[in-house]
Amino acid sequence: xxxxxxxxxxxxxxxxxxxxxxxxRPGLYLAPRPGGITAHLTADRDTVQTVRALALTVLVAxxxxxxxxxxxxxxxxxxxxxxxxxxxxHAPLVVEAYxxxxxxxxxxxxxxPGAGPRRAATDPGSDDxxxxxxxxxxDVLAPGWTVTASAIGKRIRCRIxxxx
Numbered sequence: 052x053x054x055x056x057x058x059x060x061x062x063x064x065x066x067x068x069x070x071x072x073x074x075x076r077p078g079l080y081l082a083p084r085p086g087g088i089t090a091h092l093t094a095d096r097d098t099v100q101t102v103r104a105l106a107l108t109v110l111v112a113x114x115x116x117x118x119x120x121x122x123x124x125x126x127x128x129x130x131x132x133x134x135x136x137x138x139x140x141h142a143p144l145v146v147e148a149y150x151x152x153x154x155x156x157x158x159x160x161x162x163x164p165g166a167g168p169r170r171a172a173t174d175p176g177s178d179d180x181x182x183x184x185x186x187x188x189x190d191v192l193a194p195g196w197t198v199t200a201s202a203i204g205k206r207i208r209c210r211i212x213x214x215x
Contacts, residue, residue, distance in 0.1 A: 070112045073101065081105070086113050087149025087156075094135045094142045103128055106148035106157065113150040116214045122192045123148060123155045126209050129185035130159035133207075137163055145203065150213065158208040160201045 072081045078093040079101060088109050092098045106127045110120040127146060134144055138161050145160040189196045193209030200206075 070105075070108050072105070084147070084149055086151065087147065090146045090148075092144050092146065094131060094138075094140065094144050099128075099131050099135075102131070102146050106146070109148055110150060110155050114213075115150050115155045119155050119211055119213055122211050123157045123209075125188065126192060126211070127157050127159070129188055130157065130207055130209075133185055134159055134161040137161065143203070145201075147208075151210075153213060154210040155213055156208065156210050158206050160203050160206045162204040164200055164204045 072083070072088065073079075075081065078095060079098045080091040082089045082091070088105060090102045090105065092102060103124055107120050107124040110123055111117060115123070127148060131144065131146065135142055138144075142161060147156065147158040147160075149156050189209060193211050196207065196209040198205055198207050
């Protein structure tokens with residue numbers, strides 16, 4: 052697999068160190084953006100694992116502390132998992148992971164504009180709960196997360212304050 056480096060732009064507070072991105076492959080195209088990456092993917096196990104790992108690596112490379120980057124990585128996993136459950140395997144998704152001056156931001160775009168996250172009727176802490184814990188994680192790690200219409204369907208975006 053060949054790799055390419057990319058620039059990070061000149062936004063204040065962002066590091067100029069950029070990780071090496073894997074070359075495009077079927078089902079995965081990565082594009083640099085200021086402070087991070089945008090991944091266009093077809094959701095399958097290997098691609099999702101690659102994007103999860105890159106979210107952590109890219110955020111840390113842009114000066115996000117490890118704990119915050121790990122929280123962002125967890126949210127990427129949850130959001131992708133929710134999108135796959137809603138859209139089915141091999142769903143076309145766009146995943147963003149980037150840093151602003153104050154936040155680590157992760158967003159997942161999926162093709163279902165009207166299918167937003169739904170809270171389960173069962174308490175997520177209950178042994179009977181089959182799902183719904185991901186929304187609790189969103190609430191705890193990224194209060195104020197949003198769902199908006201996007202060019203391909205909808206976008207769920209989370210902002211996690213960066214320590215320091």
